Amino acid sequence: AGLWRVGGHPGIPDLEVELRGPVGGVVTYDAKGWAAHVGVLTHHAPLSAGRSGRATGNAGLVSRREAGQGCAMKIDAGRVAVIGAGMAGLACAGALHATGAVVTVFDKGRRAGGRLATRRVEGMQFDHGAAYAAARGPVFQAVLDAMGTAGDAAPWGAAGLGRWAGTPGMSALARHMEGRGVGTLHTMRHVAHLHRSTEGWLVRHLDAASTKPGHVADQGGEVAGPFDAVLLAMPAPQAAALLHAVPHPFAAEAERAGLAPCWALMLAFPEPTAAPDLPVPHGALAWIARDS
16 A cells, blocks of 8 residues: 555656555556556456546556566456457466466467467468567567577567567567466457456457457357456457446547557569568558568
């Protein structure tokens, strides 16, 4: 209990957070100031945090200067469901699993990775999601170094200093994180509803192959749980739909997040081209790279 100060970045005002019990979520700083964002939903109470000043709800946030990323969340729950197995979801699941929490991860894809995606077609491969990874702090740099030692990533000199690519593809980064332990992973499962019961959170999930993205339903499929906490590591529009059905105040914050569309075009040529590995982009093209 008591007041904690969250921050540590030059030029960003610190936020005073009052601890009043178990963790309820996470706040972040953006161009509009401090804000509550979709994060951990505990069985006990939601997070209440304002745009600035003090957060006086059930905010279990602690200053984690050693993380090199400003603020982080602390979870005292024993059973946690993580929705989404991209890099963020895998990182959270791995950290929770390492503390001894019983973690269950749900993802609608055929395998973990999210935007860490590699498409293989007729002997060729395309990294059509994230093109590379770069660290902004020592903790993630240590993760990339470990991936390099394991042969799952390597520095990509042509892309610039400090940029790493998965080997043989970006999906190798996700496999590395999954291999270090993330709890129980369920793929091809679309989470359609969250329900807070007297015993904890219940997660209703459907077959992703036959379910449209964003579908919310409180009937059908299977129900997992109860969980002490639910962590949403998914695009904001999908999170907002789930949170509105709870209902939960994080839904409004998720709706405020803006996403810019991006098209990925995968091209193959019958013969090798003379173009450089990274041609200079122009016009509507933001990135061009030779994958193989």
